[in-house]
Amino acid sequence: MGAEHLLDLQDLGKTYSTGAVRARILEGVEFTVDRGEFVCVVGPSGAGKTTLLKCIAGLTAPTTGRTLFEGEKVTEPPAKLAVIFQDYSRSLLPWLTVAKNIELPLQKARFPARERPGIIAEALANVGLEGKGGVYPWEMSGGMQQRAAIARGLAYQPDVLLMDEPFAAVDAQTRIDLEDLVLGMSRRLGMTVLFVTHDIDEAVYMADRVVVLSGTPAAVARDITVDLPGERDQVQTKNLPRYGELRAEVFGLIQAAKRPAMQRTETVPARRMVP
Numbered sequence: 668m669g670a671e672h673l674l675d676l677q678d679l680g681k682t683y684s685t686g687a688v689r690a691r692i693l694e695g696v697e698f699t700v701d702r703g704e705f706v707c708v709v710g711p712s713g714a715g716k717t718t719l720l721k722c723i724a725g726l727t728a729p730t731t732g733r734t735l736f737e738g739e740k741v742t743e744p745p746a747k748l749a750v751i752f753q754d755y756s757r758s759l760l761p762w763l764t765v766a767k768n769i770e771l772p773l774q775k776a777r778f779p780a781r782e783r784p785g786i787i788a789e790a791l792a793n794v795g796l797e798g799k800g801g802v803y804p805w806e807m808s809g810g811m812q813q814r815a816a817i818a819r820g821l822a823y824q825p826d827v828l829l830m831d832e833p834f835a836a837v838d839a840q841t842r843i844d845l846e847d848l849v850l851g852m853s854r855r856l857g858m859t860v861l862f863v864t865h866d867i868d869e870a871v872y873m874a875d876r877v878v879v880l881s882g883t884p885a886a887v888a889r890d891i892t893v894d895l896p897g898e899r900d901q902v903q904t905k906n907l908p909r910y911g912e913l914r915a916e917v918f919g920l921i922q923a924a925k926r927p928a929m930q931r932t933e934t935v936p937a938r939r940m941v942p
């Protein structure tokens with residue numbers, strides 16, 4: 668029997684300890700993501716969004732709770748999960764062509780060599796980079812590099828794509844193009860996407876659901892269903908009264924979260940010396 672949810676976060680908490688200082692970043696985070704859903708996580712800067720994504724991806728261990736991916740507890744990065752980070756300039760290897768960059772994870776996942784050129788060509792076509800396999804990352808614009816990074820994530824056909832502020836480093840026009848590219852791709856391929864952003868407009872525009880993180884330490888303040896028409900359009904969707912209402916709701920939650928809250932760090936007292 669398949670798992671009820673593709674991702675299931677249960678009572679997830681994370682505390683970083685640096686010397687005697689303990690910083691509680693996340694506490695009791697709970698939500699689910701179902702197959703085919705596009706879920707955005709928003710929260711104030713520094714709330715712990717990247718930390719949450721790293722816990723889900725198995726890149727860092729949570730202090731409490733767990734993430735289930737297809738019903739299995741995540742203890743290391745699952746093979747069928749891809750992560751796209753914000754910093755594309757550090758995620759692509761500059762000494763390899765785009766095609767070779769895309770091929771690396773395919774080799775690791777043992778895709779047969781004869782199938783790889785077709786998979787690479789299809790991934791490049793999906794992000795509008797047809798025929799660019801022979802180009803080096805440093806010969807491309809920032810937006811093209813991020814599209815190449817997305818193609819690499821897509822190529823090995825993950826069950827879920829985790830994206831951490833993937834468009835934060837590109838200019839505003841490229842950002843709009845990439846939003847529509849990822850949205851179109853996710854609909855066409857029936858992909859499941861968990862997308863972390865601090866941009867409220869981006870979250871409401873792209874998501875089926877917006878999970879708002881707030882509090883100190885952060886937990887889920889609200890899990891909002893985005894009841895906008897499935898087909899999104901940068902002008903029409905953003906002109907809908909419902910879009911404005913949803914945007915205002917998320918904005919209000921994030922503003923409330925920014926108000927001074929409980930201190931999240933504590934100093935652990937040094938053990939009394941026993942004479």
Ligand SMILES: Nc1ncnc2c1ncn2[C@@H]1O[C@H](COP(=O)(O)OP(=O)(O)OP(=O)(O)O)[C@@H](O)[C@H]1O
Binds near residue numbers: 690692714715716
């Ligand atoms: N490895 C670490 N060790 C100690 N503290 C850390 C570590 N990683 C992150 N932090 C702290 O945890 C807090 C949350 O960081 P995180 O990057 O998860 O937040 P964020 O919401 O993604 O931030 P932003 O919106 O600025 O990208 C920050 O105060 C950060 O300094």
